[in-house]
Amino acid sequence: MLRSKLHAPMLREDPADAEIASHRLMLRAGLIRQSANGLWSWLPLGKRVLDAVARIVREEMIHAGAEEVLAPIMQPEDLWRRSGRWDSFGAETLRARDRRDRGLVFSPTAEEAMVELLRADGALGWRQLPLVLFQTQWKFRDEIRPRFGVMRAREFLMKDAYSFDIDEAAARRSYAGMFAAYARIFRRLGLAAVPVRAATGAMGGLESHEFHVLAETGESAVAYDPRALTETDPAVAMGLWASADGENPGMPRPERIETARGIEIGHIFLLGDRYTRALGLEVIGPDGQRSFPVMGCYGIGISRIVAALVEACHDARGIRWPRSVAPFAATVLPLVPDEAAMSAARQIHDALEAGGHSCLLDDRDVSAGIKLAEADLLGLPLRIVVGPKGLARGRIEVTDRATGDLREIPVGADMIQVLGDWL
Numbered sequence: 001m002l003r004s005k006l007h008a009p010m011l012r013e014d015p016a017d018a019e020i021a022s023h024r025l026m027l028r029a030g031l032i033r034q035s036a037n038g039l040w041s042w043l044p045l046g047k048r049v050l051d052a053v054a055r056i057v058r059e060e061m062i063h064a065g066a067e068e069v070l071a072p073i074m075q076p077e078d079l080w081r082r083s084g085r086w087d088s089f090g091a092e093t094l095r096a097r098d099r100r101d102r103g104l105v106f107s108p109t110a111e112e113a114m115v116e117l118l119r120a121d122g123a124l125g126w127r128q129l130p131l132v133l134f135q136t137q138w139k140f141r142d143e144i145r146p147r148f149g150v151m152r153a154r155e156f157l158m159k160d161a162y163s164f165d166i167d168e169a170a171a172r173r174s175y176a177g178m179f180a181a182y183a184r185i186f187r188r189l190g191l192a193a194v195p196v197r198a199a200t201g202a203m204g205g206l207e208s209h210e211f212h213v214l215a216e217t218g219e220s221a222v223a224y225d226p227r228a229l230t231e232t233d234p235a236v237a238m239g240l241w242a243s244a245d246g247e248n249p250g251m252p253r254p255e256r257i258e259t260a261r262g263i264e265i266g267h268i269f270l271l272g273d274r275y276t277r278a279l280g281l282e283v284i285g286p287d288g289q290r291s292f293p294v295m296g297c298y299g300i301g302i303s304r305i306v307a308a309l310v311e312a313c314h315d316a317r318g319i320r321w322p323r324s325v326a327p328f329a330a331t332v333l334p335l336v337p338d339e340a341a342m343s344a345a346r347q348i349h350d351a352l353e354a355g356g357h358s359c360l361l362d363d364r365d366v367s368a369g370i371k372l373a374e375a376d377l378l379g380l381p382l383r384i385v386v387g388p389k390g391l392a393r394g395r396i397e398v399t400d401r402a403t404g405d406l407r408e409i410p411v412g413a414d415m416i417q418v419l420g421d422w423l
């Protein structure tokens, strides 16, 4: 991709109203723009990251046995009345009336919609279970205080999954399976996320965990057993002491507890049969008996994760994208508008792209200083500088944005191999 063709308006100065690093950097690097309070558009670079996060989440959901569906964003009032949440969900739900004067809700979550989707085709058979459906869909919540850019928006992208099981023991197995999938997702994203046992609160239910990325600017206070950050066995991690807001009734405290601020990026619940019972979704057991399936629900804030990644991966000069979600794998900077540098840069760009590594070539007629500063701000994993001095010695200079490692590589046949290995 040529930088001259990429619509990425970057800002030299910090926007005055951006309070935290991710908000500031996402605006400055040209990833997002505000459309109205709490409503955001994604520019090409931001959309690439959003898609990369969604892709990893989708792959791991499918790997864990979940099936992808898509429910409408607008949900009928009647459904929310039947579940009992029309009155209880509160002012966060945005409601509308259509031309026939029927009430609609702009989906803040989709338990009702998923149960109804299954119920419409009659009772489930026990052989179909466990059944896990998921979607990646925009949600709307009329937050009292939208802030921090896409971190707390009114419209945001969520992956929401819903499990259905024959009884509580089976539902607990589905819950553990999703917990393990979440651990894999956050590892692939390059995020250290602490699982925190959470209150079941407004959703009701039997069990709940939140996943928090530790960051000074996080909105929650998290207290946790430090082993939660390094424990790789999900079954052990699930039982470790951790809590958002300092309390965890019923669990003995470990000897060491650390406290930090956290950004909630995921939340899972073992719900019981509240929704299936209220909406009349049944399962027919092996003995022909009918019962209400036991449900779990599992959210991940895809758009919030983009901000959390920036919050966790940046320095004074800009973003440092993890390789798994970077909008491009590498950027090539010909430092002078000289034909030799430009043609070497183009060759590197083309070869990387041909090798399956997305690459941004800064072909603009701007100063080396601007190119270098923008490359730092945007923070692609590898920066490849083609400068006049290096080129005279037959060398390019490659810098790893995350570690600062710098290497000179000879221009030639092996060059792409070396770069590819590094990526």
Ligand code: ATP
Pocket (backbone or CB within 6 Å): 109, 141, 143, 150, 151, 152, 153, 154, 155, 156, 158, 264, 265, 266, 267, 299, 300, 301, 302, 303, 304
């Ligand atoms: P919070 O406590 O931050 O308000 P929540 O408990 O209301 O979140 P859930 O209902 O558990 O959120 O939704 C699942 C996930 O969706 C959250 O873990 C979070 O990552 C994301 N999310 C929730 N609200 C927002 C929002 N306003 N903007 C962006 N992402 C959000």
Ligand code: MG
Pocket (backbone or CB within 6 Å): 210, 264, 267
């Ligand atoms: Mg929550």
